Amino acid sequence: MSKELPISAHSPIKTARTSVIARSQTTKQSRRNTGLPRAPSQLGVARNDGCERLQLPSQYNPAEIEADIYRKWDESGFFNPDKLPARHKKPFTIIMPPPNANGALHIGHAVFVTLQDIMIRFQRMRGRRTLWLPGADHAGFETQVVFDKKLEKEGRDRSGIPRDELYREMLEFSLENKKIMEDQLRKLGASCDWSRKKFTLDPDIIKKTQETFVALYDDGLVYRGERIVNWCVKHQTALADLETKRIEEKAPLYYFQYGPFVIATARPETKFGDKYVVMHPRDRRYKEYKHGQHIELEWINGPIVATVIKDEAIDMNFGTGVMTITPWHDPVDFDIAERHTLDKEQIIDRRGKLLPVAGEFAGASIKDARPLIVEKLKAKGLLIKTEEEYSHHISVCYKCSRPIEPQILPQWFLKMAPLAKKAIEAVEKGKIVFVPGRFKKIYFHWLRNIRDWNLSRQILWGIRIPAYFCLDCEGFPDGGDYDQTRQRMENTMMWREHDPQWFTALDPRSCPQCGSHKIVRDADTLDTWFSSGQWPFLALGYPDAKDYKTFYPTDVMETGWDILFFWVARMIMLGLYRTGRVPFKTVYLNGLVRDKDRQKMSKSKGNVIDPLGVAALYGTDAVRMALTVGNLPGNDIIISEDKIRGYRNFATKLWNIQRFILLNDDAKTVRGAPKFNAKDRKAQKELKTLVKIVTKDLEAFRFHHAAEKLYHYAWHTFADKIIEDAKPRIASADPDERRAALKLLIEIQTTLLKLLHPFMPFITETLWEKLPASRSKATKGLLMVEQWPE
């Protein structure tokens, strides 16, 4: 296993120690060292029978108990909605966003695990029949990129490895990571139902995903088209529009003489095939030229005949108002060519090298060729001028940041407009609510301007497109090396067992048109978001499973706002298409985690906080609290080790609150009805108010607020005031005073542990075990299924 792999997460302490936080710690440390040493005898010494009974050391040590507690929960069966006590009736469902099975969990995962677990635990205690369904995503392109890096480190290369062998190796790699990831979810306290976990490459998921593709095809929504796509030269695959990002680039803008016209371009290397010159139909400067008119002119490699095209896409105010087009390598040009049924010629191959059409420049890379071409045009006297600092936007691959080289490729596209229309309606009608609400606008805007979705990926890792081609009557739609690659892959393809019999376009065994048996399957795979876009209903076993009937539509979809378009919008569209119903009623979008300096966390910056590392050091509960407080929906979260340490201290505080109670508690005093005084009653009333606030906050997804209130109450009201007030009464000789004081503390602690449980499940469950409270058989003694206080 290479260093970068998740296994390294098993040395968590390293992460913490190497962090920069040490400054404040050292000051504290030194101060502590100058202070008087504590008498060691005072630690954990039993002063009375109460203390002996509880055997609580003075410090909370999460590492010792967390795994144990998790096992107890798991073994109780209560993660499974079918095994919950009878009072749990109305379902409450969250489908977990399936983490990519290609690495360890990062802090962003910890955010969603925490928030979702809070909701699930809260609803479970309130008596809902909670299902939190865990899963994992094969993450097609992402995983392939990760895997290629791994190969590279091993000095290997994917070329030459047969398709099935490669696939098997990637599957193994993914399953291994998946296991690690699942184990990490347990460590974070995720109370999800492991008996229902799903993987996007489970055979039934693959089959259903392909069925959706076919259904869309039958409905005329999926079509195959020779369309311009975003081609990444490095990754050798097409990408969806969403998988590219726009960056600003400064490049020279060249003005060339093109017959009677002057044209401007930043990409001279594409201009070899330019034989159409386009201008706006109402541009008076060029009214003497007629649409379709031929003009002879001298160009890069000799004389050519250009054709005049009039199109309204031209901006009369830009440059000279005239441009030539390269339909094969530019989306705007492609559209113009489509409108006027013009020829399209490929100039650059899929490796970014110039083709024979470039004459003497054939075989050269874009970068090398560009200055040479400019030089040649200049020598021919065709270069008019150069704007050096021309700034424009270009598309780059979101993974490698290399410029996208648009290419025309036969791909499968999904018509989005009809799907988007329904997705807009569902939200307009309030069937889905966004938290925070402002994302509604962003969602609408995107859907209203949506373009068709390229589903084809020229990668191995993923769900195979269930489409077939007849070699005899169709041949492959395109030629070249791609063709050979495809055929080589074909010979060793996997997943033969899932070959669909139902594909209506072509029969895999004989061509319905010519009867030929030379049938090959499309070697491409589906965009990974096509399967994850169906996740809520697929994971629940659509259409026949009992789970689907019981738990769909789900209640909440909780995920990062950064995948609103990638995932959430597509789940809504595909969910509505396939099931006719929305996949979830509420979308809660959490922010991205940033470090102290507002920087996005990334491995390359070295500012990542490994959630499991800090959890091992400070306790999972502390990490969860740190990720909850100050975490408003849709807002980015700033996290630092200081903050986590603060909540570790809070855990210790809770621990010692209970330690104090148990230290003084003895059955004899507590027996009998307490006589509360006015101040006690006021405290009880305050507690009731707290319950109301916290409950309301949780219902309204204000987790940050609830957590802060609880923190404040436990520490500054309960510990600092109520407990301090109780001390003299506990010491008093009057048994009534003693009893009332203690009973009050126990009462508050009981409620507090319940309220805190969704946020800090481990410590509250541990303390609950030791609390002298009534236990019902139905709960098996677990706080996890106790009744939420009213």
Added chain:
RNA sequence: GGGCGGUUAGCUCAGUGGUAGAGCGCUUCGUUGACAUCGAAGAGGCCAGAAGUUCGAUCCUUCUACCGCCCACCA
């Protein structure tokens, strides 16, 4: 080019139409029986700027300035 969010204590952020809040950090003091991973006290803010609505604005409206982000096929 469209759109969104932010601007409140040194830092990270809550918050409400009625003289400003938390955590962390800082200062001083205290603490041998729950907790030093602690307690008590304290310093620290024209709530970005301007105008408007209002008896009254940090909060509502408009504009401005910065910061951040998303979307976008001007060669």
